[in-house]
Each structure stands twice: as structure tokens, then as C-alpha cells.
Amino acid sequence: QVHLVQSGAEVKKPGASVKVSCKVSGHTLTKLSIHWVRQAPGKGLEWLGGFDPEEGEIIYAQKFQGRITMTEDTSTDTAYMELSSLRSEDTAVYYCATQTVPYGDYRWLDLWGQGTLVTVSS
Amino acid sequence: DIQMTQSPSSLSTSVGDRVTITCRASQSISGYLNWYQQKPGKAPKLLIYAASTLQSGVPSRFSGSGYGTYFTLTISSLRPEDFATYYCQQNYNTPHTFGQGTKLEIK
Numbered sequence: 034q035v036h037l038v039q040s041g042a043e044v045k046k047p048g049a050s051v052k053v054s055c056k057v058s059g060h061t062l063t064k065l066s067i068h069w070v071r072q073a074p075g076k077g078l079e080w081l082g083g084f085d086p087e088e089g090e091i092i093y094a095q096k097f098q099g100r101i102t103m104t105e106d107t108s109t110d111t112a113y114m115e116l117s118s119l120r121s122e123d124t125a126v127y128y129c130a131t132q133t134v135p136y137g138d139y140r141w142l143d144l145w146g147q148g149t150l151v152t153v154s155s
Numbered sequence: 156d157i158q159m160t161q162s163p164s165s166l167s168t169s170v171g172d173r174v175t176i177t178c179r180a181s182q183s184i185s186g187y188l189n190w191y192q193q194k195p196g197k198a199p200k201l202l203i204y205a206a207s208t209l210q211s212g213v214p215s216r217f218s219g220s221g222y223g224t225y226f227t228l229t230i231s232s233l234r235p236e237d238f239a240t241y242y243c244q245q246n247y248n249t250p251h252t253f254g255q256g257t258k259l260e261i262k
Contacts, residue, residue: 068251070199078191078199078242078253085249094250095156128198139205140246141189145198 035059037129037146044152050117053149055129062110066132068142069103069114071125081114081127087138119153126150157181157245161254167262172233176257178226178243187247190219190228193256194239202241203228233259 040054055067068083082093082103091103102115112129127149130142158181168174178188186206191199201210203219206226216231230237238261243254 070253077256078193078244080244080251080253082249083251092249096250130198136205139187140251141201141204141244142191142199143201143204143210145200148198 035133035144037131037144039127039129039146039149042150042152044154045119047120047153047155049119049153050115051119051151052113052115053127053129053151055112055114055146057110057112057131060110060133061107062105062112063107066140067103067105067112068130070128070130070142072128072148073122073125076125079125086135116151119151121153124151124153156250157184157247157252159243159245159252159254161241161243161257163257164255165258165260167260168233169262170233170235174230174233174259176228176241176243178221178228178254180224180226180245180247183223184245184247186222187245188219188221188226189244189246190217191242191244192237192239193242199242235261 036058038056043051045051066084069081071079085092100117104113129146131144133144160179162177188206190203193199202213202217207219218229238259240256240258242256
């Protein structure tokens with residue numbers, strides 16, 4: 034059975050960076066397209082970016098361009114999301130998620146990590 | 156970016172009720188629409204993909220329909236475990252934007 038297990042909660046000061054990990058178990062990272070979604074306290078879901086198999090590259094939401102980097106370590110089947118220049122508005126639960134069954138060019142997220150709370154506070 | 160607008164934002168309803176949530180896209184997204192359910196403190200759960208295909212293991216009281224710019228999620232007869240927040244998401248192009256959510260509350 035496939036699982037996504039994320040790293041623990043983080044507290045960061047404004048201007049700092051945070052790196053959240055997402056370890057894949059029961060599957061191979063290279064066969065999955067990992068996406069990242071966040072949710073601020075009491076707010077809705079926001080897509081940050083993810084691997085597009087048709088483009089063959091990671092696509093970031095324009096809003097985060099220049100501040101976000103998504104990487105993968107295939108030797109450990111772990112994906113990472115790093116967000117820099119943190120501000121209070123970045124306080125949120127960050128989720129990694131993936132699509133376990135490909136279906137043409139349709140994309141959905143049917144497997145999610147447990148979430149990582151990132152708190153940005155001075 | 157494609158804007159996704161859900162209505163209503165919240166709904167007070169009862170067990171056994173039939174509920175329909177709508178999701179409108181700011182431009183045509185063909186059938187590239189997903190629905191998720193989220194309960195407090197939990198990750199979202201995929202209910203429906205490609206506008207109308209029920210995810211494996213999801214009860215048949217959930218159904219989705221629509222194409223282009225107008226989509227609906229219907230729960231035929233609400234059960235206690237269905238009180239949650241529901242989100243639509245388009246995957247027609249990036250960013251894969253979500254609707255703002257619809258919270259189902261017990262009347």
C-alpha cells in the first residue's frame with residue numbers, strides 16, 4: 034500500500050526558509066507526480082505546484098515563482114518543498130499529494146500526506 | 156488563472172436530505188474537474204474525478220455532473236459522516252485552482 038509521510042511541524046521567523054519533506058513508501062517516487070497544496074488556518078485549499086508528466090517538469094503557481102522550489106531525491110523516494118522569504122501569510126498546513134493511477138491527461142490527487150504545519154512568527 | 160466559484164459557501168442541512176453543490180469555472184475546463192471532501196484536521200479525500208467518475212471506495216450516494224463551466228456535486232441522502240467541507244478543483248491548466256469550499260453543517 035502506498036503512503037506519503039511528511040516531516041514534522043516547523044516554526045520559522047519572517048524572512049527565513051522552510052523545507053518540508055514527503056517520503057513515499059510502497060511505491061517508487063519516479064512513477065508518481067508529487068504536488069503540493071497548502072491550507073491557511075480556517076481557509077481553503079491552495080495549489081502550489083507539482084510535476085507535470087506531459088511537460089516533463091515541475092510547474093509552480095505563478096504566485097510563488099521565485100520563492101518556491103520543489104525537488105526530489107529518488108535514492109530515498111523523498112520529495113521536498115522549500116519556501117523562502119517567509120511571511121506571516123505563509124502560516125499554513127502544507128500537504129504533499131499525488132495521483133496513483135494515471136488516466137490520460139486528467140489529473141487528480143487521490144493520495145495525500147498527513148500535512149505539515151508551518152508557523153511563521155517573530 | 157482560472158477562477159473556481161462554489162455555491163453555496165455553507166449549507167445547514169439534515170440527515171437524509173438531498174444536497175447539491177455547484178462549481179462554476181471562469182472559462183471552459185471541459186470535464187477536467189475534481190471534487191474533494193475534507194473533515195477538520197484531516198487531509199482532503201478525493202470523491203470524484205473527470206467531473207463524474209466516482210473514486211473507488213466512495214459511496215454511490217455521491218455523484219458529479221457537468222461540463223464546460225458548470226458542475227455539480229450531489230449527495231442523494233446525507234449521512235452523519237457527510238458533514239464536512241467540499242472543494243472543487245480544475246485540472247484543465249495550471250495552476251490547478253480550487254473553489255473556496257462549501258461547508259455542510261447540521262441543521
